[in-house]
Amino acid sequence: MxxxxxxxxxxxxxxxxxxxxxxxxxxxxxxxxxxxxxxxxxxxxxxxxxxxxxxxxxxxxxxxxxxxxxxxxxxxxxxxxxxxxxxxxxxxxxxxxxxxxxxxxxxxxxxxxxxxxxxxxxxxxxxxxxxxxxxxxxxxxxxxxxxxxxxxxxxxxxxxxxxxxxxxxxxxxYIYPKKVKLRSYNPVTRGHTGQIKKAVELMLKAKRPVFYTGGGVVTGKASEGLTDLVKRLGFPITTTLMGIGAYPQSDRQSLGWLGMHGSYESNMAMHHADLIIAIGARFDDRVTNNTSKFCPTAKIIHVDVDPSSISKTVRADVPIVGPADSVISEMISLVQGHPIAHPEALAEWWEKIDGWRADRHGKLYEPSKQGEMLKSQEVVEALCRVTRGEAYVTTDVGQHQMFAAQYYKFDKPNRLITSGGLGTMGFGFPAAMGIKQNFPDDDVVCVTGEGSFQMMMQELSTCKQYGVGVKILNLNNASLGMVRQWQDLNYKSRHAHSYMESLPDFHMLIEAYGFTAITVTTQDELEPALERAFADKHELVFLDVKVDPFEHVYPMQVPLGSMRDMLLSKTERT
Amino acid sequence: MRHIISILLENEPGALSRVVGLFSQRNFNIETLNVAPTEDPSLSRLTVTTVGDDRVIEQITKHLNKLIDVVKLVDLTEGNHIERELMLVKVKALGAARDEVKRTVDIFRAQIVDVTPSLYTVQITGDAAKLDAFLQAMAPVGILEVARTGVSGIARGDKVLSL
Structure with missing residues (x-):
């Protein structure tokens, strides 16, 4: 004993x-x-x-x-x-x-x-x-x-x-308890077979289906199954911010992510769908916009391990309480050998979706011209190129978070690490620290802004103590960009306290901790600086990139509207 | 619609605050709340009356079930049930009103459990509507103090809420 x-x-x-x-x-x-x-x-x-x-x-x-x-x-x-x-x-x-x-x-x-x-x-x-x-x-x-x-x-x-x-x-x-039991806690291990059958019947008959999947697929380790199911059916898929990467974004069937700043084609497809297959997503307000106008023509299948997430904000037609992985594998076995009923309707649906894609192609933002300030969007695109889309990307909260999610292409789950629900500024840098310790040989980058970074920058000292080689990409627009965007749109550009007047010299600050800092102001400097930053996996490098403070995040859903009601740029809307 | 939800709760410190906190946190209503240990000392029985449409009640029961300390629950209003509440009321009982109060107490099958020269303390049990009616009847005489237990309930017939 x-x-x-x-x-x-x-x-x-x-x-x-x-x-x-x-x-x-x-x-x-x-x-x-x-x-x-x-x-x-x-x-x-x-x-x-x-x-x-x-x-x-x-x-x-x-x-x-x-x-x-x-x-x-x-x-x-x-x-x-x-x-x-x-x-x-x-x-x-x-x-x-x-x-x-x-x-x-x-x-x-x-x-x-x-x-x-x-x-x-x-x-x-x-x-x-x-x-x-x-x-x-x-x-x-x-x-x-x-x-x-x-x-x-x-x-x-x-x-x-x-x-x-x-x-x-x-x-x-002391005895290590190998197992414990709580009489009031028995999480479900599989979904109701009858309900899953009903769902699969609807899926096979659908004419304009869309998969809408969330963080539950990522935490439920069901990405492989999901990818298999979606590919078998040939349906389009959109994910929530939390679900990014559960299905490879570079695949044609991926429409990107949906909601307030989601892709145009995702939101359009959701609005016009006749069947929404929601898995591990919770229909939160940043996704649905006005619930009374949400997906007016769609039946809704909702799979979630938490019964209280089902029919919380949007009523499900086929509710399924169960973990994503087991429900998905049951769906796969039911789909096997059963072709979809309306392949011609699905082809037409894809034509429509491809049309929406083509509508916005090349119009997502205007890249900077020579001599202009860099745009955050192009910085994230360059980051994606330099890291071959394989880095762990953490973010803080604000415009940079949306840009990182929009312009970095994620093909794997758990690669975009972001505070989606609470929206916590200061999350990104310490989160990157925690990831880097677990994956020392991978690239881990915190995409942040000068506002968010200052909320947790004391952790530079921790990184110094433990030799944590994360990269920090500071999209520095010298303002609280998302706050400013809302002030532009809703408060006639009265920028109440969204301007950072006395920023530190980040270069000197980082050097004070003994790390490398690179300041980037022009296009020519951008890619070489990124290459330099990622040259050594074990070195902390801080990139202070001065970006255009006038840029807005688009698309942006119009408040109280439906999924398809979006501002597309400063001058266009749907 | 008004619902009576009965809950078997772990008799643990803080368990009650999780239930009560859930209602305020999620903007649900509590009309009455009644809680006491059961024959099994590890369990308390908590009965809450609440108001909401089907969607709200569904959310309330789902969120309650999610609490680790909630072992089991039933919405009694889904079936036939017995609902009781106990109330103690101090009413003025002077002059002619003294007899009138006594008569009303008898009509309601209530009991006078304490007496002073100027007031009666009345004990009455029944459903909430009966207690409300008694208070209405007593209002002209003068109600001095009211103590209600909140609703407790149990299903009729063979249905049993237990482990």
């Missing part, structure tokens, strides 16, 4: 659970745990410079690796600093376990130093949370936390650990 203190149990459990990295920041209530981590060498702790970065780094790690990200913070401000990152993971259904130190049990409720009711604070933004009440329950509670975080619809789980639970003097029996 092995007797361990609570703190040693935590360290030991993480090892037994196969955790490689833990992102955190020490403080009083977590010190017993930190001491236990110090006395072992299986789990590597990465010391961030702000707890929010710990959660984003763990989140990036989780998205790229498919394993839960692990965070360790202290009580009070340590835990509250982590809140934004927990909410980010919650909105995008990312598996994460956040261990929070807490003041000792006898002090709880007394407004003790660095005390916060973090279980209460995080209640609406976690899948579940636990408070440790006795050291002996640590292994089982942690196992439950990992199990909950990574099964069903994944999400963050908070474990609150009062300091006395980890006291080195009190030792209890």
């Amino acid at each position: 092995e007797l361990l203190s609570g703190a040693d149990m935590i360290a030991r459990f993480l090892k037994d659970e196969g955790v490689e990295y833990i992102y955190g920041y020490p403080g009083g209530a977590a010190l017993h745990i930190y001491d236990a981590l110090f006395r072992q060498d299986s789990v590597k702790h990465i010391l961030v410079r702000h707890e929010q970065a710990a959660t984003h780094a763990a989140d990036g790690y989780a998205r790229a690796s498919g394993k839960p990200g692990v965070v360790l913070v202290t009580s009070g401000p340590g835990a509250t600093n982590a809140v934004t990152g927990i909410a980010t993971a919650y909105m995008d259904s990312i598996p994460m376990v956040v261990l929070c130190g807490q003041v000792a049990s006898h002090l709880i409720g007394e407004d003790a130093f660095q005390e916060t009711d973090i279980v209460g604070v995080t209640r609406p933004i976690v899948k579940h949370s636990f408070s440790i009440r006795h050291p002996s329950e640590i292994p089982e509670v942690l196992k439950k936390a990992f199990y909950l975080a990574s099964t069903g619809r994944p999400g963050p789980v908070v474990v609150d650990i009062p300091k006395d639970m980890t006291a080195p003097t009190e030792r209890y029996e």
Whole structure:
């Protein structure tokens, strides 16, 4: 029988659970745990410079690796600093376990130093949370936390650990629980066969079908199956921002992504479709625009592992509760050997879609002319060329995020890592850090803007400490571009606080940390600078690219309109 | 439409706050809420009455079911059910009104459970409508204080909400 203190149990459990990295920041209530981590060498702790970065780094790690990200913070401000990152993971259904130190049990409720009711604070933004009440329950509670975080619809789980639970003097029996059961939690493992049959019948009879797939296909590891199914049927497919790469974007059947800034052909196809096959997508407001005008002629099949996502905003005609991978493989076996009923109608549908594609071909944006400022769009296109479309691309939030999603072509899932649901500025850089540690030989680039980057730039110090060679592409328009765009469109260009008047000299700032910075202002400088940045996979390089601040992101859906109501440029609309 | 949702909830610290928090977080209504342990000490039974159209009620039950601490739930209004609420009311009982109050208490099959020279404390059980009617009848006399438990309910017949 092995007797361990609570703190040693935590360290030991993480090892037994196969955790490689833990992102955190020490403080009083977590010190017993930190001491236990110090006395072992299986789990590597990465010391961030702000707890929010710990959660984003763990989140990036989780998205790229498919394993839960692990965070360790202290009580009070340590835990509250982590809140934004927990909410980010919650909105995008990312598996994460956040261990929070807490003041000792006898002090709880007394407004003790660095005390916060973090279980209460995080209640609406976690899948579940636990408070440790006795050291002996640590292994089982942690196992439950990992199990909950990574099964069903994944999400963050908070474990609150009062300091006395980890006291080195009190030792209890440690057994690694291989399995846990929760009587109230049984995530579905397969969809209802009758419903899947009904869905496949509709699919085979459809004349103007569109696949609309989301993050559930990516987190559900169902991309291969999806690609197979879509190719067999020959249907067009559009994905959500979170679903980008689940189906190769370079394939002809891919229409790109849909919604507020989605592609023209995606939104047009959705509006005119007679059948929407939604898988692992949740019909959120950035996709549907006005739900009462959404896809007026379409029947809707909706596959989701979370029943509460189905018919939440748009009523499904064929709801299927089940994980994407098993439902898709059942669909494939039902489709096999059954040709579609109306191949001529599908051909006509493709003609229509190709027409929409041709409409916008070469008109997406106007590239800069010699002597003009660079356009963000062409910078992202150059990035895609230089990295052969194979990099892990993280983004922050704003215009640069949309440009990265629009102009980088993703053929694999988990390659665009972005805060889609919460829209968290500051996400991209720490997320890139977390990914790079897991994939040291891949290119990892954070496409950001000078506004977002400044929200988490303290992590340059973390990168220095651990030699993390991410690339940072700063699309510097010296303004909060998306805010400014909305002000242009809705507030007669009154740019209230969207202008960054006193930016640092990024070049000097980066050099102060001992990294390489390259400033780019002209077309001639762009590709050589990118080539230089990606020459060494293990070197952090910061590209400060001065881009046109007057550029807008288009297409842009018109508020309260249908899917097809879009502004296409500053002067055109549908 | 008004719905009565009964929930078997893990008897854990914080479980109740997850249920209540869900309603405010998702902009759902709570009209009444009633919670107490069951014969199984690991479970509480919580009954909530709420108002919403079918879409809202569907979302409420789905989101409740998603809470890890919710073990099982039933929408009692989907079938035949028994609904009860208990209310304690202090009413003025002076002069002629004293007899009038007593008569009304009898009509409603309520009970006077405490008496002072100037007031009666009345205990009454029934569905919410009956309790409302009693309050309406007492209003002219003068209601001093009301304590209602909120609705509790159970399905009629063989249907049982248990593990």
